[in-house]
Amino acid sequence: MKEVIDFLNRLSENNNKTWFDAHKDEYKRVKACFEDFVAELIKAIESFDKSIYGLSVSDCTYRIYRDIRFSKDKTPYKTHMGAYICPKGKKSGLAGYYFHIESESRTYLPSHLLATGAVCLPKESIRSIREDIYSLYDEFEQCIHEAEGFSLDTESSMKVVPKDFPKGTKADNALKLRDFILSKHVDDSYILSSDLLDRLVHDFKKTKNFNDFINRAIKAEM
Numbered sequence: 001m002k003e004v005i006d007f008l009n010r011l012s013e014n015n016n017k018t019w020f021d022a023h024k025d026e027y028k029r030v031k032a033c034f035e036d037f038v039a040e041l042i043k044a045i046e047s048f049d050k051s052i053y054g055l056s057v058s059d060c061t062y063r064i065y066r067d068i069r070f071s072k073d074k075t076p077y078k079t080h081m082g083a084y085i086c087p088k089g090k091k092s093g094l095a096g097y098y099f100h101i102e103s104e105s106r107t108y109l110p111s112h113l114l115a116t117g118a119v120c121l122p123k124e125s126i127r128s129i130r131e132d133i134y135s136l137y138d139e140f141e142q143c144i145h146e147a148e149g150f151s152l153d154t155e156s157s158m159k160v161v162p163k164d165f166p167k168g169t170k171a172d173n174a175l176k177l178r179d180f181i182l183s184k185h186v187d188d189s190y191i192l193s194s195d196l197l198d199r200l201v202h203d204f205k206k207t208k209n210f211n212d213f214i215n216r217a218i219k220a221e222m
Contacts, residue, residue: 001037001191004030004081004101012079012105020077027064034101035061037197038083044201045097049208051087051215052096059089079103086118087215093125093222094118095180095214097204101191112191114200116150116207117181118214129217130162130175136213137171143210150182150207180214182207 007030011020020027035057042055060083068074080103086096095118102109121129133140144152157176161167165175184203193199 004034008079008103011077012103015075015077017076034081040197041200042085044197045085045204048205052085055089060085079105080108094218095211111185113183113185114203115181115183116211119179119181124221125218128221129180129214132217133174134165134171140213143213147182147207147210150184153181153183182210
């Protein structure tokens with residue numbers, strides 16, 4: 001992954017079409033390197049989560065070109081690479097496993113990232129998940145406990161418990177969530193380790209029950 005990180009670092013310092021076009025062949029090599037690894041990661045995750053069976057690399061990866069139509073930031077290229085491995089692919093609306101490599105500029109995230117769960121869900125899915133959290137809170141809490149090394153992301157939480165749920169229960173904080181994600185921030189030493197694939201499998205496997213919990217609720221509304 002060193003070649004990937006090195007390219008993203010230089011791209012973050014030269015985020016313009018002239019530089020990118022001059023280094024297009026290098027980008028193609030880096031892209032191929034990342035995609036080859038993602039193909040291995042898909043197969044490795046499939047070994048413990050059969051719900052992602054049949055995914056291709058293109059089902060899970062993203063273009064490097066930014067959509068700048070409605071953004072104040074007009075830099076044309078992303079300075080990170082990521083793969084979202086979830087049932088039926090990244091556009092399915094289901095929870096999955098996300099692997100993210102970030103440049104030193106930290107323009108998108110503060111570090112490299114592993115995450116499990118779902119974001120930007122429709123209101124029907126959010127309500128279904130909250131209903132399951134309320135009625136099955138001990139199970140939800142156990143899923144989080146099993147994911148040692150991961151933290152529940154509360155950045156997008158509401159300030160108060162949604163009006164359709166009672167206040168003052170042990171589920172209060174979880175019911176405020178809008179996104180349902182377990183995340184683990186990692187450094188270069190993790191990404192550049194010779195056993196990166198094994199590390200990812202070890203870590204993501206601990207989050208499978210959380211993923212299943214979220215997807216069970218989402219599917220109930222599909």
